[in-house]
Amino acid sequence: MEKILEVTDLHVTFATYGGTVQAVRGVDFHLNKGETLAIVGESGCGKSVTVNAIMRLIPNPPGRITNGKILFKGQDLTKLKEKKMRSIRGVDISMIFQDPMTALNPTLTIGNQLMEGLKQHHDVTDKEAKRRALEMLDLVGIPNPEERLKQYPHQFSGGMRQRIVIAIALICEPELLIADEPTTALDVTIQAQILELFERIQEVTGVSIILITHDLGVVAKIADRVAVMYAGKIIETGMKREIFYRPQHPYTKGLLESVPRLDTKGKLQPIEGTPPDLFSPPTGCPFTARCPFAMEVCDKVYPESTAMSDSHTVNCWLQDERAKKVLATMATN
Amino acid sequence: MTEEKILEINHLKKHFDLGKNQLLKAVDGVTFHIRRGETFGLVGESGCGKSTIGRTIIGLYNKTEGDVWFNGRNVHELSEKELFKLRREMQMIFQDPYASLNPRSTVREIISEPMEVHQLYKNKKEQDERVYELLEEVGLNRDHANRYPHEFSGGQRQRIGIARALALGPDFIIADEPISALDVSVQAQVVNLLKQLQEEKGLTFLFIAHDLSMVKQISDRIGVMYLGNMVELTESEMLYEKPLHPYTQALLSAIPIPDPDIEEKRERIILEGDLPSPINPPSGCVFRTRCPFAMEVCSKEKPEWQEVENNHFVACHLYNKNVKNTLDKDPVVNIR
Numbered sequence A: 001m002e003k004i005l006e007v008t009d010l011h012v013t014f015a016t017y018g019g020t021v022q023a024v025r026g027v028d029f030h031l032n033k034g035e036t037l038a039i040v041g042e043s044g045c046g047k048s049v050t051v052n053a054i055m056r057l058i059p060n061p062p063g064r065i066t067n068g069k070i071l072f073k074g075q076d077l078t079k080l081k082e083k084k085m086r087s088i089r090g091v092d093i094s095m096i097f098q099d100p101m102t103a104l105n106p107t108l109t110i111g112n113q114l115m116e117g118l119k120q121h122h123d124v125t126d127k128e129a130k131r132r133a134l135e136m137l138d139l140v141g142i143p144n145p146e147e148r149l150k151q152y153p154h155q156f157s158g159g160m161r162q163r164i165v166i167a168i169a170l171i172c173e174p175e176l177l178i179a180d181e182p183t184t185a186l187d188v189t190i191q192a193q194i195l196e197l198f199e200r201i202q203e204v205t206g207v208s209i210i211l212i213t214h215d216l217g218v219v220a221k222i223a224d225r226v227a228v229m230y231a232g233k234i235i236e237t238g239m240k241r242e243i244f245y246r247p248q249h250p251y252t253k254g255l256l257e258s259v260p261r262l263d264t265k266g267k268l269q270p271i272e273g274t275p276p277d278l279f280s281p282p283t284g285c286p287f288t289a290r291c292p293f294a295m296e297v298c299d300k301v302y303p304e305s306t307a308m309s310d311s312h313t314v315n316c317w318l319q320d321e322r323a324k325k326v327l328a329t330m331a332t333n
Numbered sequence B: 001m002t003e004e005k006i007l008e009i010n011h012l013k014k015h016f017d018l019g020k021n022q023l024l025k026a027v028d029g030v031t032f033h034i035r036r037g038e039t040f041g042l043v044g045e046s047g048c049g050k051s052t053i054g055r056t057i058i059g060l061y062n063k064t065e066g067d068v069w070f071n072g073r074n075v076h077e078l079s080e081k082e083l084f085k086l087r088r089e090m091q092m093i094f095q096d097p098y099a100s101l102n103p104r105s106t107v108r109e110i111i112s113e114p115m116e117v118h119q120l121y122k123n124k125k126e127q128d129e130r131v132y133e134l135l136e137e138v139g140l141n142r143d144h145a146n147r148y149p150h151e152f153s154g155g156q157r158q159r160i161g162i163a164r165a166l167a168l169g170p171d172f173i174i175a176d177e178p179i180s181a182l183d184v185s186v187q188a189q190v191v192n193l194l195k196q197l198q199e200e201k202g203l204t205f206l207f208i209a210h211d212l213s214m215v216k217q218i219s220d221r222i223g224v225m226y227l228g229n230m231v232e233l234t235e236s237e238m239l240y241e242k243p244l245h246p247y248t249q250a251l252l253s254a255i256p257i258p259d260p261d262i263e264e265k266r267e268r269i270i271l272e273g274d275l276p277s278p279i280n281p282p283s284g285c286v287f288r289t290r291c292p293f294a295m296e297v298c299s300k301e302k303p304e305w306q307e308v309e310n311n312h313f314v315a316c317h318l319y320n321k322n323v324k325n326t327l328d329k330d331p332v333v334n335i336r
Helices: A047-054 A084-090 A110-121 A125-139 A158-170 A188-205 A214-221 A240-245 A250-258 A298-299 A321-333 B050-055 B080-086 B107-118 B122-135 B140-145 B154-166 B183-201 B211-219 B236-241 B244-252 B258-264 B296-300
Strands: A003-017 A019-032 A036-039 A063-072 A093-096 A174-179 A208-213 A225-230 A233-237 A305-307 A312-314 B005-019 B021-035 B039-043 B063-068 B091-094 B173-175 B205-211 B221-226 B230-234 B305-309 B313-314
Touching: A003 A047, A003 A208, A003 A214, A019 A036, A019 A047, A019 A063, A019 A208, A019 A225, A019 A233, A036 A047, A036 A214, A047 A063, A047 A174, A047 A208, A093 A158, A110 A125, A110 A158, A110 B211, A125 A158, A158 A188, A188 A208, A188 A214, A188 B244, A208 A214, A214 A240, A225 A240, A225 A250, A225 B091, A233 A240, A233 A250, A240 B258, A298 B091, B005 B050, B005 B205, B021 B039, B021 B063, B021 B205, B021 B230, B039 B050, B039 B211, B050 B063, B050 B173, B050 B205, B091 B154, B107 B122, B107 B140, B107 B154, B122 B140, B122 B154, B154 B183, B183 B211, B205 B211, B211 B221, B211 B236, B221 B236, B221 B244, B230 B236, B230 B244, B236 B244
Parallel strands: A036 A208, A036 A225, A093 A174, A174 A208, B039 B205, B039 B221, B091 B173, B173 B205
Antiparallel strands: A003 A019, A003 A063, A225 A233, A233 A312, A305 A312, B005 B021, B005 B063, B221 B230, B230 B313, B305 B313
């Protein structure tokens, strides 16, 4: 399969008065052409920072990509000049943000906002731009596009605004779409509409999608692969079914057990405690303090990644042969 | 749980006058009761009026019509003095643990303020002891008393908010979206804490939330709201097993289940369009503009609130006897 994006050993830090926050601490992942990768994790785990780094939207200062490569179709985005990056943003890679209320400019008609990117990056006539804009509104399911083009964001509902944001992101036909919690601010019935829309646009345009979310239901619905982040690291990654049915990392398991499900009833198993402080992250596995299986080594050394299958890897000391031996003897006793 | 009603709400209406002859009908005629010791879940999407109900019950808003009976007293007809006393029995937990705690007060001050206002303890020492006790009850410890809110995580702050609500020893707590601002792994901690406190103290909860899967987890009975109206009310298992109102069916089917195999097979009812404005709601049944079953009668008459099965209430013309006989298919949809 063709890899459209490959991120290796990405580190991002933010300098603050209180010290340096190590927000992303060595993240590796890739994205295949035409697939949807979901990055899941709790707030502050570094998932948004990771994708903002891909878009080179980390404000510097205080933020800095201190290490790592972001290969997009063979070129390293971390090395590009800002001018060159600008020709990639919105054209080859687009981004959708969480809050459709603040993502649009309230003083411009949505027609203007739709066509702005197109005119900026491509040499198109006004007529052609308008035709494309109408086409996009139709694709994202906005009725009466001709009339709607002349309206302002406040004349649209939240769900409609998110559709417009998606239309703006897609108008230059990007190959990669990054969606940062695109449905979190929406009601569930509207979320269902938007998730259907994502599936449809992927079918129509073949765009590859990175979806950031904390909602495991959304992941189960539209992701192909999943990367689980915790305290600035990806601790487990695999195909959707591998993560949901054969999770290996205690954090992934804990996360799956702590969410209530509509179709079952049972006591919720919360993960006790809170994530570590990223001003001085632990040298070992960051989940140690909350992990029911923590061993002495966990606190000291970060585990290497272990491959469970071609697509499934996990960073956990429990996968080490020595730990397995101990567990086996414990089980027989 | 007993059959005794701790709270009874009759035809409650809360309208907000927006000026320019505009009237926002946030709550438009809602009737239900809450039994002593139960958790009653109130769900619905943003703008459906669920928070307004909570705030009207506790007297933060005046009602427009109808009444609220709490432990045999009509809340909106109490004098200031009686209302003051009522606060010892009824408390509230708010959604945003960042905005609901004063950043300039220590945790001790936050939790002891209600006790001071109500002059529960004669001396500081007794009061402090009670603060420590409350902190321990909600899973914090006494050393936290001298710290400020910013030193705590979201989940811990919500625990402080819970301790404050418990400070006066209430019977009834209104929890308005108490976990929506928290991370998933922490949500379960807070929900389990609420359940445990309920068992220990025999509390009654009104749990207001938009996350139906979490509400189902914690509630005994659930009321579903849409645009200022209650559309369905029943026991939480029943609501999932056999949702009657087309809106409840759509709402349940819209919630993605964290299980890929189930998600793949599920048929989804996708509602068209958006929520209409509560300023100028549709005539008749407010849901008719998005309802896949809408009939002629729906635009003319507001459906009656009726008990179609034991303890299962619904407001929908589909379950009106005269209409039901003319239907060619059963409106009860299997949403699984």
